[in-house]
Amino acid sequence: QVQLVQSGAEVKHPGASVKLSCKASGYTFTDYYIKWVRQAPGQGLEGMGLANPGGGNTKYAQEFQGRVTMTWDTSTSTVYMELSSLKSEDTAVYYCARGTWAYGMDVWGQGTTVTVSS
Amino acid sequence: DIQMTQSPSSLSASVGDRVTITCRASQGISHYLAWFQQKPGKAPKSLIYGASSLQSGVPSRFSGSGSGTDFTLTISSLQPEDFATYSCQQYNDYPFTFGPGTTVDIK
Numbered sequence: 001q002v003q004l005v006q007s008g009a010e011v012k013h014p015g016a017s018v019k020l021s022c023k024a025s026g027y028t029f030t031d032y033y034i035k036w037v038r039q040a041p042g043q044g045l046e047g048m049g050l051a052n053p054g055g056g057n058t059k060y061a062q063e064f065q066g067r068v069t070m071t072w073d074t075s076t077s078t079v080y081m082e083l084s085s086l087k088s089e090d091t092a093v094y095y096c097a098r099g100t101w102a103y104g105m106d107v108w109g110q111g112t113t114v115t116v117s118s
Numbered sequence: 119d120i121q122m123t124q125s126p127s128s129l130s131a132s133v134g135d136r137v138t139i140t141c142r143a144s145q146g147i148s149h150y151l152a153w154f155q156q157k158p159g160k161a162p163k164s165l166i167y168g169a170s171s172l173q174s175g176v177p178s179r180f181s182g183s184g185s186g187t188d189f190t191l192t193i194s195s196l197q198p199e200d201f202a203t204y205s206c207q208q209y210n211d212y213p214f215t216f217g218p219g220t221t222v223d224i225k
Contacts, residue, residue, distance in 0.1 A: 035214070037162075045154070045162065045205055045216040061213045062119075095161055104152040104209045106173055108161040 002026035004109035011115045017084040022096035029077040030054035032098040036081045040092040086116045122217035130225040137193040139220045141206035146186045150210035153191045157202045
C-alpha cells in the first residue's frame with residue numbers, strides 16, 4: 001500500500017539545523033511531488049514548499065526562502081527537508097504529503113515533532 | 119499569494135445533523151480546491167480534491183461543491199467519528215495555501 005514514513009522526533013537548540021526525511025513506498029516515486037506542511041501547537045496547517053522528483057525541481061514558500069532546502073534520493077524513494085537557523089517559533093509537527101498538480105495531495109506521512117528550545 | 123478564509127471557525131452539532139462549511143478564495147482558483155480532516159494528534163486526512171471529488175475510501179456522506187472563489191463542504195448526517203477540524207486548501211496557484219480550519223465539536 002502507499003505509505004509515507006517520516007523520521008523520528010527531534011529536539012534542537014535555537015540557531016541549529018534539522019533535517020527530516022520522508023520515505024515513500026507503494027507507488028512510482030517520480031509520479032508525485034512531496035509537499036512539506038507544518039503545524040505549530042494549536043495552529044493551522046502551513047505549507048513550506050515542495051520537492052518534485054519527477055520534474056527535478058523544488059518550490060519554496062516565501063517565508064522559508066533561504067532557510068529551507070528540500071532534496072531527494074531516488075534510489076531510496078526518500079525526500080529530505082532541511083530547515084536552518086531554527087527559532088522557537090519553528091517548534092511544530094512537520095508533515096510530508098504526496099500530490100499531483102491535477103489532484104492535489106492525497107496521502108500524508110505520520111508527522112515528525114520538532115522542538116526548538118534552549 | 120491567494121488567501122483562503124473559512125466560516126464558521128467552529129460549530130457545535132449533534133450526531134445526525136447536516137453540517138456545511140464554507141471556504142472562500144481571494145481570487146479565482148477554478149476547481150483546484152481540496153478538503154482535509156484532522157483529529158487531535160493525528161495527521162490530516164484527505165477528503166476531497168477538485169472541489170467535489172471524493173478521495174478513495176471517504177464515506178459518501180461527505181460532499182463538496184463550488185468553483186471559482188466559493189466552495190462548501192457538506193456532511194449530510196454527522197457521525198461520531200466526524201468530530202474534527204476541517205481545512206480547505208487551494209492548489210491552483212503556488213504557494214498552495216490553506217484555510218484556517220473549522221472545528222466541528224459535539225453539541
